[in-house]
Every structure is written in structure tokens, then in C-alpha cells.
Amino acid sequence: MSLITNNYMNEISKVFAIGVDVLNGTRSLKNISLDLKLLAINGIVQAAKIGTNQGQSLITLSGFLSDLPVQIAPELEELEQVSAQFARQLTLCSIAVRRYLNYSEALRNLIARVLKYSRTAYTADDFNLLDPKVLAKLANHPAFKNVTQNDRENIIRFASKNQKVIELINDLLYDAHTLMNKASKKLDSIKRNGFIANYMGSNILIESSYLSSDQKSFSGLVENIKNIVKILDEQLMKISEDLSYGDSVITTLIKLKSK
């Protein structure tokens, strides 16, 4: 396998792993969101027991917080769907790459054999078999001027097959890129709700700090709310980083084939 093909394969494997990570991350958001809702409901119940004005404001704040998971539920659902499509697209891409690797290795072996017997300084590494333009003109290259009819036919057929597969991979990568952008936009929207959750959590913490010492049991609950909001933030950040990394890898891959 040539260095450039090997590099291509490694990058595709990376992006495939990113697709799976994003999907898993998105699914975990649903659980975090459910935990947040349960804690907020618990907050409402605890605040109701306080029975003062402070209790009333805590009920209101916890109520807002418990509404957030409901508000982001459709967005999470959509993000999961987009992430699943994205992961599926990358799986198809990975299968197509596997096919490409086999065809390109056969073509490379064929070129190496043909060049070995023709008096030319060219080697198999001189041809970028990832570039559809190179593949389209391959049989007309001066290096293959004196090859047999049989070898010429085989070069044409293999090059054409490689070209088709690499174009398919590119189409799949472009589609994956579009889905990735879609997922990023959804994530931004969910992130805004994450900030609101964080803000609500902070307000609950401030409000609960005025509670008298016998009502301090509320602080444990607030701590849990803060923790879960922190986990939500971290998870959103991780997915965001994965998507950003995936974006750079896919962009590199699309460029790589035409280098």
C-alpha cells in the first residue's frame, strides 16, 4: 500500500471513530437531561416543604429548570437522528474505502508489474491513485506507452473502477460533512439551554444559601443539580470538539485525494 493510501485509510478510520463517539455522546445527553429533570422535580418537592417566600422562589427556579429538559427533548431527538445518519454515512464510507483499498492495491500491483518490464524510470508511487483526474487519464500516461493490449485493458478497467469508488467516497464524505454541520448547529442550540440550566443552577444555589441551617438539606440537592449541569456542559463540549475535529479530518480527506 502506498504511503498516501495508507495515510488516507488511517484518516478515514479516525473519522469513523469520531462518528461513533458523536452518536454515543448524543445518546448520553438524553440520560443527563433525564437526570436533570428528576433533580429539578426533587427541588420543587423540597422547596415546597420550606413553606416560606424563599421556598416559593426556589419552587419557581426549580420549575424553570425542570422545564429545560422538556424544551431540549425535541432538539436532542433531532441531534440523535442527525448523529445516527452521520455515523451511518461514515460506516458506508468506511466500507467503500475498504473496497477502494482492494482495488487500488490491485491497480498499484498491476502498474508495478507493467513498469518492471518496460524501460521507464517511472514507479508505481509516481501515480496518485486517490486522484480521479489521474485515474481518468492513467492508461494514456507515457509510462504505459508500450504495454500489451491485455495490460492496457486491465489498467483502463481498474483505473475506472478506482475512479468510481473514490468519487463515491467523496460524495459520502461531502454528505457526512453536511450532516456534521447540521449536528453542530443543533448542538449550539442545545448549548444555549445548557447555559440557561447553568444559570438556573447558580440562582438556586444563591437562593438556597439564605436558608436557615435546619433547611440546609436543600444544599445537597443544589450541589447535585450543579454537578449534573456541569456534566451536561462537559458532554456538550466533548461532542462539539469531536465534531470540530471530524470537520477538520473530513476537510483534509476531501483535499487529500486531489493533492
Add this chain to the structure above:
Amino acid sequence: MKSEIIFDGDNHKWIVLGRDPEKSEEVIDTNEYIIVSDGQACLLDPGGIEIFPQVLTEITRHISTDNIACIISSHQDPDISSSLAMWTDLCPNVKVYCSWIWTGFIAHFGMGTKLSLIGVPDEGMEIPIGASRSNIYLVPAHYCHSSGNFSTYDPKSEILFSGDIGAALIPPDYPMFVDDFDRHTKLMEKFHLRWMPSTNALKNWVKRVRMINPKMICPQHGAIFRGENVTKLLDWLDRLDVGKWDMGAEVTDLNKTVWMKWKKR
């Protein structure tokens, strides 16, 4: 990968491919065969996906891939059929034959390509190749080893491709033809005792093949039998008692211990 012409006459050739030094050790060595008749080619058990590039490249020494008209898969094993999607993708007009019982299973090797296979009926069939329509015959070899299994007989060359029957687990530099039959049986015995499930089926196959009386028997693994080694192989197979899994008392006792341990968990 090496290739060797094992029959050449009257616009009709048999080529064997195998002994691939590039394949990884984990991958079992296989022989692939090509029949070329009047410019049209038929591949017999084209090999697994792991060796597809090598097989394809080696084939180009002999034919243009445009001329591959058919592929015969003797049975469903991955070392035979996992590359079929790559072949059908490369040669969209190729006809692929395999036992009817395996068509839906082999289609799982599609890798994004729709894998349409021609299901061969249990009694076998004849397949024409080349402009002069030389017929080759799919001879039933069910339960030798697969439950849907065929050997391929070519009357023009009098060669029988036997799939896993007569197969041997050989070292990398082993000759393409069997030279010392008795020594070779040591390499075949374990394979047959474990992979062949039915003595009855094997004896019936031997009976059929004795009637066909081929000059050469070509297995998918190991070395080719020709001349008197053909009869020796058939006699040897006729004496084999396969399909037994006799582990011996020691292993049975050990197994009992293991089973009990699992049961306790």
C-alpha cells in the same frame, strides 16, 4: 502470488493461482483456478477478500478482466466467497453460481454491492463457457464438507475441481503437484477428519468421481493430484471414517470439569 498453467490445449486452459508469499500468516493458503476457453474465463473459488488484490493482479497476467464470464463458488466459506462482491462490482456482467442454499447467506458479503447469485439446484447443472460453448459440470458434493457443496468437472481437460475434498494444510513452499502421496496424506488427514462431516457423503462422492474418472483432481487447499495419485486419493478417501468427534476419556473428563465450573457461575 504464483500462477501456473496446468492444462493447455485446443484454446482451452486451466490456470492455478496460489502459494501467495504476501498473505498474512493468519490467512489460510488457498488455490484459485481459472478456466479460459476461447477467450472467456471462469473463476473457480476466487478466494477471500484478504487476498483479492493479489488474485486480481495475478489474473491480469493471463486474461483481461473484461473476459471473466462466470464465477463458481463451491460452497459458502469466507475463504471462497468473501471477495464475490468485489468481483461482481468489477465485472458487472459476470454470472456467479453457488448452491441455492447459500445465496442469501453469501449476499451478506455484499459490502454495499447487491450480490445477485445464481442458485445451483442440488442435482447440479451444466454451465457453458467460451464461444464454442464448452460445458463444465457442477457435480454434487453435499456434506463434503458444506451441506450445499459442488465440485466442478471440465470434460475438455478432464480436470475435476474438488473444493475442500483432497485439501491439505501445507507449508508455504510446498510443490503445486503431489509427488509423494503417502507423505501427503499426513497433511490431509487432520483436515478431512475435522472438516468432513459425513463418511456416507464422502463415499458417495468418491463413487461419482470414479465414474467421471478425471485425470486431475484440484483441491482448493494443498496440492494437485494427477496420474496414479488420482486413484490413490479416491481409495484413501474411500477408507476414511470422518464426522467423528472422539475426544478420548482424558479430554472428556477435562471438559466435564470445565462444564461444571461454567454451571456453577
